[in-house]
Amino acid sequence: MKALNIGRLSERAGVNIETIRYYEKIGLLPEPSRTAAGYRQYGEDHLRRLRFIRRGRDLGFSIEAIRALLRLAEHPEQPCARADELAVEHLAEVESKIADLTRLRDELQRLVHCVGHSVAECRIIDTLAAIK
Amino acid sequence: MKALNIGRLSERAGVNIETIRYYEKIGLLPEPSRTAAGYRQYGEDHLRRLRFIRRGRDLGFSIEAIRALLRLAEHPEQPCARADELAVEHLAEVESKIADLTRLRDELQRLVHCVGHSVAECRIIDTLAAIK
DNA sequence: ATGGAGGCTGTAGCCACTACAGGGTCAAGG
DNA sequence: CCTTGACCCTGTAGTGGCTACAGCCTCCAT
Structure with missing residues (x-):
């Protein structure tokens, strides 16, 4: 079990090197030990934690939500209602974003494929200008 | 036709004061004339332009796309293919964002409503940890 | 004369990274 | 032993699109 x-670590976790250092700076990933030359040396625990973080980010959780989920994961004996709460909250946000974007898409679809030939009769510019 | x-202007266009000054700084809204005391004085043209910008932002266009659309709007004799292009591009981005978020929502829905009682058996934490 | 609303500039903060600049270190090949 | 190139280090600044001050000045009504 050699150190990484x-x-x-970046390769194995699928997280950018710069991002790893950033996570360390904001206290999301604990500071690893260092070689004599100052190189960071990671173990399996770091890899697991970093993958946890990446999966959380892939699911769109904010850094702060992930911080809370990590704290929960560290205390397996505690009730997990809070984790459910965080996920439900996040799900609601995602659903509301989908609704917003769907409305947007409908508007854009109505807009697109302008039939005019010059800007003077362009539906897109017209809609934005909404001179009326 | 008194100056605003x-x-x-902020009220009439539905745009924050700070945002108006920001738009001026980045060259999206032209610098207005000033009173002797240095107060900005806007006219109808500014109001029209700012509303154009706000509608564009409401439709999710980036500042740079709006800059391009404004340039087009200033040249009504030119062909509007470019406006259509910008809108189609943007529509594609919105659609791809909706698809991403929909996948996300499905995953979160599967995750949510954890049946366990402690973190040790919590589906959410488990999925993130994915220890396998 | 005064008080409060509104205006001004300039800077820093938000989120979650990303991209350098300018250096040091390590291992393999010549 | 020396060089080359890949890797690592720190620290800072930039991204988008605002938003939030701090610390001033000005205007108008009472």
């Missing part, structure tokens, strides 16, 4: 340097 | 100060 940051490049190797 | 920034507060009045």
